[in-house]
Amino acid sequence: MSDLPEQTFSIIQKLEGYSGKSEGPAISDASLYLEDATLPMPEPAAGQVLIKLRMASVNPSDLHFIKGEYGQPCVKGAPAGFEGCGDAVAAGAGAEGLVGKRVAFVAAGSGAWSEYCVTQAAMCIPLHPAVKDEDGAAQIVNPLTAIAMVDIAEKNGDCFVISAAASQLGKLMIGLARDKGLKTICLVRRMDSADALRALGATEVLDVTADDFEAQFASASRALKPRVFLDAVTDAISEKVFVAMPNNARWVTYGKLNPELFPMTQMGQLIFQSKVIEGFWLTRWMQDNGALMADLAKEVQTRFADGRWSTDVATYLPLRDVVSGLAAATQIKDGKIMIKP
Amino acid sequence: MSDLPEQTFSIIQKLEGYSGKSEGPAISDASLYLEDATLPMPEPAAGQVLIKLRMASVNPSDLHFIKGEYGQPCVKGAPAGFEGCGDAVAAGAGAEGLVGKRVAFVAAGSGAWSEYCVTQAAMCIPLHPAVKDEDGAAQIVNPLTAIAMVDIAEKNGDCFVISAAASQLGKLMIGLARDKGLKTICLVRRMDSADALRALGATEVLDVTADDFEAQFASASRALKPRVFLDAVTDAISEKVFVAMPNNARWVTYGKLNPELFPMTQMGQLIFQSKVIEGFWLTRWMQDNGALMADLAKEVQTRFADGRWSTDVATYLPLRDVVSGLAAATQIKDGKIMIKP
Numbered sequence: 207m208s209d210l211p212e213q214t215f216s217i218i219q220k221l222e223g224y225s226g227k228s229e230g231p232a233i234s235d236a237s238l239y240l241e242d243a244t245l246p247m248p249e250p251a252a253g254q255v256l257i258k259l260r261m262a263s264v265n266p267s268d269l270h271f272i273k274g275e276y277g278q279p280c281v282k283g284a285p286a287g288f289e290g291c292g293d294a295v296a297a298g299a300g301a302e303g304l305v306g307k308r309v310a311f312v313a314a315g316s317g318a319w320s321e322y323c324v325t326q327a328a329m330c331i332p333l334h335p336a337v338k339d340e341d342g343a344a345q346i347v348n349p350l351t352a353i354a355m356v357d358i359a360e361k362n363g364d365c366f367v368i369s370a371a372a373s374q375l376g377k378l379m380i381g382l383a384r385d386k387g388l389k390t391i392c393l394v395r396r397m398d399s400a401d402a403l404r405a406l407g408a409t410e411v412l413d414v415t416a417d418d419f420e421a422q423f424a425s426a427s428r429a430l431k432p433r434v435f436l437d438a439v440t441d442a443i444s445e446k447v448f449v450a451m452p453n454n455a456r457w458v459t460y461g462k463l464n465p466e467l468f469p470m471t472q473m474g475q476l477i478f479q480s481k482v483i484e485g486f487w488l489t490r491w492m493q494d495n496g497a498l499m500a501d502l503a504k505e506v507q508t509r510f511a512d513g514r515w516s517t518d519v520a521t522y523l524p525l526r527d528v529v530s531g532l533a534a535a536t537q538i539k540d541g542k543i544m545i546k547p
Numbered sequence: 548m549s550d551l552p553e554q555t556f557s558i559i560q561k562l563e564g565y566s567g568k569s570e571g572p573a574i575s576d577a578s579l580y581l582e583d584a585t586l587p588m589p590e591p592a593a594g595q596v597l598i599k600l601r602m603a604s605v606n607p608s609d610l611h612f613i614k615g616e617y618g619q620p621c622v623k624g625a626p627a628g629f630e631g632c633g634d635a636v637a638a639g640a641g642a643e644g645l646v647g648k649r650v651a652f653v654a655a656g657s658g659a660w661s662e663y664c665v666t667q668a669a670m671c672i673p674l675h676p677a678v679k680d681e682d683g684a685a686q687i688v689n690p691l692t693a694i695a696m697v698d699i700a701e702k703n704g705d706c707f708v709i710s711a712a713a714s715q716l717g718k719l720m721i722g723l724a725r726d727k728g729l730k731t732i733c734l735v736r737r738m739d740s741a742d743a744l745r746a747l748g749a750t751e752v753l754d755v756t757a758d759d760f761e762a763q764f765a766s767a768s769r770a771l772k773p774r775v776f777l778d779a780v781t782d783a784i785s786e787k788v789f790v791a792m793p794n795n796a797r798w799v800t801y802g803k804l805n806p807e808l809f810p811m812t813q814m815g816q817l818i819f820q821s822k823v824i825e826g827f828w829l830t831r832w833m834q835d836n837g838a839l840m841a842d843l844a845k846e847v848q849t850r851f852a853d854g855r856w857s858t859d860v861a862t863y864l865p866l867r868d869v870v871s872g873l874a875a876a877t878q879i880k881d882g883k884i885m886i887k888p
Contacts, residue, residue: 478618
């Protein structure tokens, strides 16, 4: 590591542990949660690699996390950021094979929002040259979530419901569903994405803010009989959607974009209609499905390399502008924020 | 059937279909939902028996049902009542073997709150002489629910939570848990039943109306790690209980004794702690587990015959007084209302 700098510029967490709040991923001022820092260059231990960042994507889970509202606690002083793409420049024992390779990675050791970071070799996927850095930086969290959740949907019927369907994850799921011959009822908040979603394969696109949304959804539900609701929003509208779904419906929450509390109005449906409410967390799913990872990684890369999937970029945000610029960048819709060193 | 009367006195339903409301099982005036009627004697079809009623028990599901708030619609003019004990006095083709036998039954053809009713032979269990009419009249709904739900609990850990634990069903479950070596955290609204529940085998008895209930439950949950919550109440307190339970907790609602709506405050636990919310309905469970019924019926009878289980009676209500007296009878706690012809 003699040719590496002795320090790395990083965006570090200001909070410790959990906030105890549930405000959702919206942030008005990133400096409440993040600050710049110059840290000693991390050293990869056995089984780890040191990665020089090319690009890091911002997922809703990153925002939940820095606010202390995620499934794992904040660590004050440690870099933020779960996912990125970069070059493996050094390795601990047993991980030397990755050195010199461009990889997609999930940051298990230190966060991805850093010029250099350390992670487990097992959390790295070497990238095919045809895969762009943008796709590499968003190759794990959303794609594996899409594959895992569409698999849940497929096991339960031939139609499912997607909320926040215009999100990157929503688009990945719509494409997967189309390729598997599954129908999708796609819920959005603005119909300007409707044509694009239909072009990707969406069966129905419904605007949850429409006056007659409930009637529209009830009609679509009767016609298409969706059995699974993959829900990033988890609010009062979600509850109405679940209530309107047929017997045996499963409401799978994987995010809470709307922090408002909401009442359960039809608990009897759980009893008489065999409905179930459950959650999905990629971290647990990866722990439970480790043996599948190599094959899935191949499928994901092939989809990005041949253009069936692609990552829309909302904006590129320099690493040194994250603290000052992240809040404004999150206001840009229809694409991912890409952090670049 | 020449020695049978030509008519039967019955308590019939006044509503048709579903009410669309969720008021819960409380009734202030049974004449809103029920009326007296003299009906032609029903004729058993093939596979059916005609039963002369000895005693019918009143379950919460009966009250939900007559109000139009149950999982199956009201049928205006048809007798009410799901469960009873009586003598098979006539039979259709294939069911003759039951004639002359005293049976516990679930009313599938016409309701049990009637001098005579018809049901499927498959819904009848011939009674051992040692089983009292009171136990026979409450032999199916509560006992099978108890067995099925404790089985769910047993598959998930060695401790579970019971709400409305002083109910007949709660007591059956406490006894079953004790015999299986399972621990129970029993939730009640009045501590005057606590000693009786502990004598039955309850590990902890907690008063949900106590000022420090939440702290008490949190402490018990940390110590005993319950994985399943069998919940007849399904209200805001239930939600707090579920939130305080450990990872992988399953909230199994089987009733809504408290009709108030309540907010979901910690949907993130479904994601990060793999918690699940689901329902239990005996009717569906019996459809799915038909092959087990004969053995279970034997186990249930043995438990009643040898005294491990027994049915506490709140009051005996003559069939002709149901419309005028049912509401007042439901005010008597700690036992079942038994309707007698």
